[in-house]
Amino acid sequence: MRILVPEKIEENGLEILKQKADVDVRLDLTREQLLECIDQYDALIVRSATKVDAELISRGINLKVIGRAGTGVDNIDVDAATERGIIVVNTPDSNNMSAAEHSIALLLALCRNIPQAYMSLKAGKWERSKFKGVELYDKTVAVLGLGRIGSLVASRLKAFGMNVIGYDPYIPQERFDSMGVEKVDSINEIMQRADFITVHLPKTNETMGIISKKEFDMAKKELRIVNCARGGIVDENALYEALKAKRIAGAAIDVFTNEPKEGAAGEGFSHPLLELDNIVFTPHLGASTVEAQRNVGLAIAQQVLNALEGNVVEAV
Numbered sequence: 001m002r003i004l005v006p007e008k009i010e011e012n013g014l015e016i017l018k019q020k021a022d023v024d025v026r027l028d029l030t031r032e033q034l035l036e037c038i039d040q041y042d043a044l045i046v047r048s049a050t051k052v053d054a055e056l057i058s059r060g061i062n063l064k065v066i067g068r069a070g071t072g073v074d075n076i077d078v079d080a081a082t083e084r085g086i087i088v089v090n091t092p093d094s095n096n097m098s099a100a101e102h103s104i105a106l107l108l109a110l111c112r113n114i115p116q117a118y119m120s121l122k123a124g125k126w127e128r129s130k131f132k133g134v135e136l137y138d139k140t141v142a143v144l145g146l147g148r149i150g151s152l153v154a155s156r157l158k159a160f161g162m163n164v165i166g167y168d169p170y171i172p173q174e175r176f177d178s179m180g181v182e183k184v185d186s187i188n189e190i191m192q193r194a195d196f197i198t199v200h201l202p203k204t205n206e207t208m209g210i211i212s213k214k215e216f217d218m219a220k221k222e223l224r225i226v227n228c229a230r231g232g233i234v235d236e237n238a239l240y241e242a243l244k245a246k247r248i249a250g251a252a253i254d255v256f257t258n259e260p261k262e263g264a265a266g267e268g269f270s271h272p273l274l275e276l277d278n279i280v281f282t283p284h285l286g287a288s289t290v291e292a293q294r295n296v297g298l299a300i301a302q303q304v305l306n307a308l309e310g311n312v313v314e315a316v
């Protein structure tokens with residue numbers, strides 16, 4: 001059996017795979033090279049940077065399984081894979097805590113201008129009044145999507161003494177009640193009430209651009225928004241305009257609509273949002289912890305081997 005790994009996954013997972021298969025870790029592959037070589041592999045394991053679209057899937061004539069080392073499968077055409085009898089597996093329970101903690105870290109960094117103050121102090125300036133922040137305590141925070149990560153974030157924000165409201169039409173009232181989160185049925189109401197918004201939705205046709213110009217126009221001027229889910233759920237152009245015009249107070253972003261592949265030759269990153277001062281950002285680090293990557297590495301190795309060996313798997 002041959003397994004192709006074009007993105008970095010943890011060594012513990014690779015070791016398990018290597019006991020049963022030939023594993024090629026090829027982090028430098030271009031899209032063209034990937035298209036050319038995919039026919040040689042039984043399994044492909046990716047993170048979020050590799051676009052596993054219908055074209056790549058159709059070239060993978062020997063593929064039996066596509067493994068997503070992480071949660072979101074929005075970079076994989078699951079329908080195209082299913083049509084060709086290729087199983088898609090992911091590791092949805094392995095990095096939730098890290099993503100939840102990173103969302104809180106971004107929120108706090110945003111509220112207290114930590115990256116900006118750090119840069120200023122590094123430059124030898126002592127600017128205390130410039131970096132006056134805001135508290136979380138007693139403010140209203142809206143959690144969009146109360147699934148695995150959103151619910152962890154909600155419980156942690158309650159510990160800060162926040163009034164937590166939530167938008168997720170797909171979960172029952174009882175779940176809101178058990179989390180102590182007030183259920184809000186419309187995004188419009190969320191925009192009018194929230195001092196903070198934190199986004200934990202999957203990337204779907206329904207959620208892309210769910211917060212856009214119309215929504216920002218309804219928001220409080222003090223709104224600060226965090227997106228540690230997927231780029232584009234908060235429309236990037238609308239966010240840029242709202243931040244630039246100081247229509248809202250700030251944003252913290254871990255994810256972008258178009259992200260480069262780490263380590264790809266010559267690839268850098270530029271984006272209009274990076275020019276602004278009232279925003280903090282990280283390069284898709286939500287799951288980048290020792291613990292999450294160890295969990296993800298083990299889980300994806302086991303899932304892929306199970307699929308290759310014909311054992312029961314929980315497919316996407």
Ligand code: NAD
Nearest residue numbers: 072099145146147148149168170200201202228229286287
């Ligand atoms: P999940 O599936 O457990 O939860 C998503 C929730 O969103 C569900 O409760 C669902 O009912 C709700 N939802 C779906 N469509 C909705 C809609 N149109 N309106 C309102 N609610 C809707 O997902 P999760 O594991 O909590 O992941 C959340 C997001 O975080 C995903 O986008 C995932 O890809 C992303 N993620 C990012 C990182 C990172 O590194 N930044 C790490 C892990 C996950």
Ligand code: MLT
Nearest residue numbers: 047048070071072095287
């Ligand atoms: C995920 O969906 O799990 C995240 O995007 C994190 C990752 O891919 O590392």
